[in-house]
Each structure stands twice: as C-alpha cells, then as structure tokens.
Amino acid sequence: MIVSWRLNKGTGxxxxxxxxxxxxxxxxxxxxxxxxxAMTLEKPAFPAPDHDHDRCAADAITHAERVCAMRAQKFTPxxxxxLQALLASHRPLGAYEIIDALxxxxxxxxxxxxxxxxxxxxxxxxxxxxxxxxxxxxCAHDHDDAAMVAFLICDRCGAVGEIPAAPVAKSLxxxxxxxxxxxxxxxxxxTGLCAHCQKAA
Numbered sequence: 001m002i003v004s005w006r007l008n009k010g011t012g013x014x015x016x017x018x019x020x021x022x023x024x025x026x027x028x029x030x031x032x033x034x035x036x037x038a039m040t041l042e043k044p045a046f047p048a049p050d051h052d053h054d055r056c057a058a059d060a061i062t063h064a065e066r067v068c069a070m071r072a073q074k075f076t077p078x079x080x081x082x083l084q085a086l087l088a089s090h091r092p093l094g095a096y097e098i099i100d101a102l103x104x105x106x107x108x109x110x111x112x113x114x115x116x117x118x119x120x121x122x123x124x125x126x127x128x129x130x131x132x133x134x135x136x137x138x139c140a141h142d143h144d145d146a147a148m149v150a151f152l153i154c155d156r157c158g159a160v161g162e163i164p165a166a167p168v169a170k171s172l173x174x175x176x177x178x179x180x181x182x183x184x185x186x187x188x189x190x191t192g193l194c195a196h197c198q199k200a201a
Contacts, residue, residue, distance in 0.1 A: 063140045064124075082121065083121055091137075093135055095114055097135075150190060
C-alpha cells in the first residue's frame, strides 16, 4: 500500500496522534478510528460490477444540475459533456482521454476548452483530480470542493473509490506543523485492491 498526501492549510488540532522519534527526529503517526462528519457515504466507495451504471450516471448529472442551480452557476453544454465523459466509468481519465471520448460524438474540442470545464467542475466539487495519475474523476458525493477526502485506487481494475478523510488529514496536518512544515494542499491517495478484485483473485 502506498499513501501519498498533501495537506490543507488550516488550524487543525494542536497535537497529532503520534510521538516524536528520539533517534531520527521524525514523527511516528499512529492511526485511530474516526467518525467522519464532514462527508458521509450514502453510496459504496466501489459500486458492484453489475450495478445499473446508466442510473448511476444519470443520478450524478442530476446532482450536478442541483449543485449548479443552488450556486447560481451555469452548467453549460461543454461542462455537461466533460462530466458525462468522466461518468462513462468509475475510472479516472486524463484530459486528452476526455478529448478523445468527446471527439467520438462531436467536433474535437480544444484542450483549453476541456481544461476550463474541468476547472469549473473541480471548483464546484463535481470532479476531483487524482494527482498520482494526472487524471480526473467524477464525483457525485454531497460535499463541497474544500472537503478532505481519500481516494482508494485499485491497481488491478483501475477504479477509484472515495471516502471521507478530514480527521486523518487534520492529524497529519498537526504532525507536519509540529516538525516546522507549513502544509497547503490536501490530497490523500491509497493504492491497493478493491473488494471486487480481491474476490475475483
């Protein structure tokens, strides 16, 4: 398992759940179980292989329409099309993979057009960037763009799940500050095997 993170700038708790190693001067972080309040999972992190994906994608588009309406934002055709391309599967896509997908049903869009649509979708919590893959993932969870989440990346099927991670990120934030480091950005990515691939093994 590989865990990489960048932490949000914020206050966070004053002390981390860990101890300072007397020899090497590094923090040994001791994980705890937490109740996640900032984001609740109404859907499983990884949908079943035989789930109704058309219904899943339609629900995500309805969610995006609702978010944009609540925030008085325009859900323009290109923004909708980019999100639909990402919703075609539960795997992250790179920007040029999105362009290739869109080009199958419309004139090939310019990269800047797709990047602008992605910026809008990320700003409104409808898409996340998977840093380790330099790719983008559609999100239908009911949280804002500032919510701290962890991405579970399956090495076998390529699917990415999403779980809340605010308390964990805050503890890491505190550990970083205790060592004199000023964290800024939050990304928590965990690689491994999803439950479906484990069962198929």
